[in-house]
Amino acid sequence: xxxxxxxxxxxxxxxxxxxxxxxxxxxxxxxxxxxxxxxxxxxxxxxxxxxxxxxxxxxxxxxxxxxxxxxxxxxxxxxxxxxxxxxxxxxxxxxxxxxxxxxxxxxxxx
Numbered sequence: 001x002x003x004x005x006x007x008x009x010x011x012x013x014x015x016x017x018x019x020x021x022x023x024x025x026x027x028x029x030x031x032x033x034x035x036x037x038x039x040x041x042x043x044x045x046x047x048x049x050x051x052x053x054x055x056x057x058x059x060x061x062x063x064x065x066x067x068x069x070x071x072x073x074x075x076x077x078x079x080x081x082x083x084x085x086x087x088x089x090x091x092x093x094x095x096x097x098x099x100x101x102x103x104x105x106x107x108x109x110x
Contacts, residue, residue, distance in 0.1 A: 008042045015042070015082055019050035038067075040074050048075065049082040053089040058110050060096045060103040068110060 008014040022032065034051070036044045048054065056071060058064045068091075079086050091110045097103045 018046040048078040053087040
């Protein structure tokens with residue numbers, strides 16, 4: 001997918017490529033799941049521009065909430081500029097260990 005991101009750089013309306021590609025098949029599926037890279041690059045923007053909703057996985061670690069804050073800002077920008085119908089379905093905690101204070105803290109704040 002790194003190659004795809006490089007190709008998108010010079011494409012007109014590059015944030016909308018995936019939306020256009022999925023238009024022809026949207027009605028054939030109840031769900032289309034796209035596992036995005038952790039970066040907030042063109043692939044992630046394309047996915048958000050094409051999506052009805054996002055489910056945000058968060059690893060239960062110290063810096064996870066900082067990344068969540070950046071992602072939520074990006075979602076708001078996408079909602080304003082590319083996809084007004086985009087919703088956040090929720091947060092999926094990964095590597096959660098209830099014995100660890102850090103895991104519980106991330107769960108409480110997410």
